[in-house]
Amino acid sequence: MSTTSKKNTKYVAAAVLIVIILAGIGYYFYQSSTVPPAQTMTTAMTTLTSAPQYKDTIVLGTTDAVQTTIDPADAYDYFGINMIDNLGAPLVDFAPGTNNTGPSGLQPALATNWSESSDGLTYTFILRSGLKYDDGTPFNSTDVKFSVERGMALNDPNGAFSGLGVSAIIGSITTPNATAVVFHLNAPFSGFLSMMTFAIMYPVNPNKVSQVTCNPCNDMTGIVNFTANNAAASNPNGLGPYTLTTWTRSGTKDTEMVLTANPNYWNYPAYPKTQTIIIKFYPDATSLAAAIRSGDVDLAYRQFTTTDIKSLMTTPGLKVYSSPGAFIQYLVINENRAPFNDINVRQGIAAAINRTDLIDTVFAGTATPLYSQIPVGMAYHTDAFETAYGVGPDYTLARELLAKSGYNANNKLAVDLWYETTGHYPQSPDQALVLKKDLEASGVITVTLNGVDWATMHTNVRAGSMGTWIYGWYPDFIDPYDYTTPFLSSTGASWLNDGYNSTAMDSLLTQSLSATPSQAASIYTQIQTLQAHDVPMVPLYQGGSNCCGAVAKTSVGGVYLDVTLIFRLSTIYETTETT
């Protein structure tokens, strides 16, 4: 071998060795995340300054995407609704980070005052005067009337207006003058003001949408959809803290959104805190976690795995925000199928549920145990299941209840437990495994697991072919109505197809619609107690970092995660050193 070739061989060998060593070191750091990212230095410098400045731009990463549109008349997906929350504005709103989601927790937004008639049938809102949309179009009360009537007329069968039955709730809308709008309801509806905070009720810019002449309409041609290379035409909102200046898609995936401060926002210049928000979209939790670790994004919101959350919690320079949000998961028990039509069986399962193990094992302790269908933090919540069955698991109680129906160690209750496997809910397979383990620990229950994709899950629910299954719920609006009637009403809960039909429950739900706040407390307590007794479903947990958490550089502030599940971009800022 010549001298040159020997030298080359050494170079190649050395190069291969260096690559292997670098890979090993890097992978070690990647897994353990013990290397302080560069943003730690930024934070350290920031703490030395007495008057921090806010950066002009924040880059936000997410695995979410707009499913179809950000038109309030059609959007019914989490991220689409959230974008409307940031690009539009409601008449009334809950304060960021609020724990009070009852009527007294509402604060002015587009409306400065509002009142309810004594019979609960009329709501009057007085609007701010002189407001404009982001394109300069003047805003007045006719826009509110136009927007809501448009949504009701289009009444997209897949949209929120149809899903919530808004047309059945609102009878008519009148506008006595340019700053007054009056909603006349068909019947008293105690959740009306909460419903007005929901993004679908946000006014749209009449210059951005076509006039709707049909009612009801047979197609959705009036909906504002994504238009390539034209963010303004894709966004019919315009009263919010931000305006949409860029929206690009590749295939069906959003690739970038750029939001810039809207100088016509009613609360400008107090909000937004950051001039420009760039939203980058990631395909999965792993790449999102890598992006926040590497500093590619300043802030990451939804969704992470538990492994990532655990690791990010200990990563210097980053802060994990857990959400007490109103996302809940629960175990549905199908009363249409034996043996689940037996109340002893349902109560026995409820007693054997171990929420603590579920949350610690699957969600690294970031979620909140749920003992009612109405989540913690929402008005009228009571821990009805804890009252009935304890913190759980109470295996003695479970065995006693199941023994009444002849189940024991020699004749175990066979439970078929179904869950989705396509990531629609956070870590469903892991949840199912923990539930199986803990139910079987009772010694009188045996569980068969069945994982199916989301589409099959839907099909099975309609077919009524499953005994029990793990399901979840993102709120439409923050009111106990949205957590009771859709689940417990004999008609409103038909989508669940779980066979629950209780005259007493239907009566309570009807009463809840016209209840005053003081009456509502008693009625909703009765509803939750009755649910814990009948057990058509067992609440499991709410919130958590996996579903609704955020991770940000420690230099980022103003991150509010509350029960509303609205991710408010207008409050977020990143401090920088004083110049």
Next chain:
Amino acid sequence: MSLKSFIVTRALLTIPTVFLLVTIVFLIVRVLPGDPALLHFGKQVNPTALAEVRHSLGLDVPIYVQYYNYIIGLFHGNLGIAFSNEEPVTPQVLSAFPATLELSIGSMIVAVLVGVVLGVRSSRRYGSLEDKIIRTFGAVVYSIPVFFLGLIFIGVFAVAFHILPSGGRYSLLIPIGGTFFGVHIQTGLYTIDSLLAGNLGEFVDAVRHLILPCTALGLYISAVFLRITRSNMLEALGQEYVTAARARGLKERTVLYSYGLRNGLLPVLTIMGLEFAGLLAGAILTETTFAWNGIGTYIVTAVTDRDYIAIQGAVVFFGILVAVVSLVVDILYAYLDPRIRY
């Protein structure tokens, strides 16, 4: 057979290939369980609305009618309407294609450069330690899954050392191309668009985002080129015309590249065509790992959404693309090596 006849025959053979591919894809996506129409509904399903959705998606007609409608649509360049968002598939696929094309081109450059250079060196040092190291390198990169290699790269270069971005195609704002003689040109290839805009910073940013995914995918494919190049070079270097060239006193470099490599590279050309199909499989994993929104990501999303039409559209698009690339490569090969026609 003349070159012209060869081209015609080869082109005609592509038609049944594509037709078979379309049929298989059409049937496969429909044997999957679950009702895609239900994916249109969030929490509540209205039976009337469900029937309307089935009708609008063309699911309420027999499968052979669906097949007929699909084939007719294909002839019009219509890949159908996506179930998930009720928008035409063709523009969706076309909007995702530049990302995958840019990734594929970059990966192919890495693969050919690494594969051919190491293949030549390996053959030149046949039996030596360097040859063994290179062969080991080839075996290692080919056996490591692309996504794992990608994760290692992210761990090292993005998370640990902050040298390169962890994913995506750009840092802040997407390059929007440039306007020439009143015509706006935007290719969707960010390296090209940034140059068209005359923005060197954007170009560097686009290249920085290309390095890790292209290296991960390119290294994986380079192993194939390495082996093919090495074996063909060894065969070529053992030929009498090489011995004759050396006997005539030609420089070793001239012998190696003008006599050995020129002949040894012909099979590499064929492999390039075949590996283009392999790039798709690799792209699905690479795009997911590196948050690269191309056709690979599009397919993954479509599969998750049980979007028959979107899956069909993307696979058929790529199938046709691979068939066309194979056709071009075969024709090129026939042109370069007349023996192939006989």
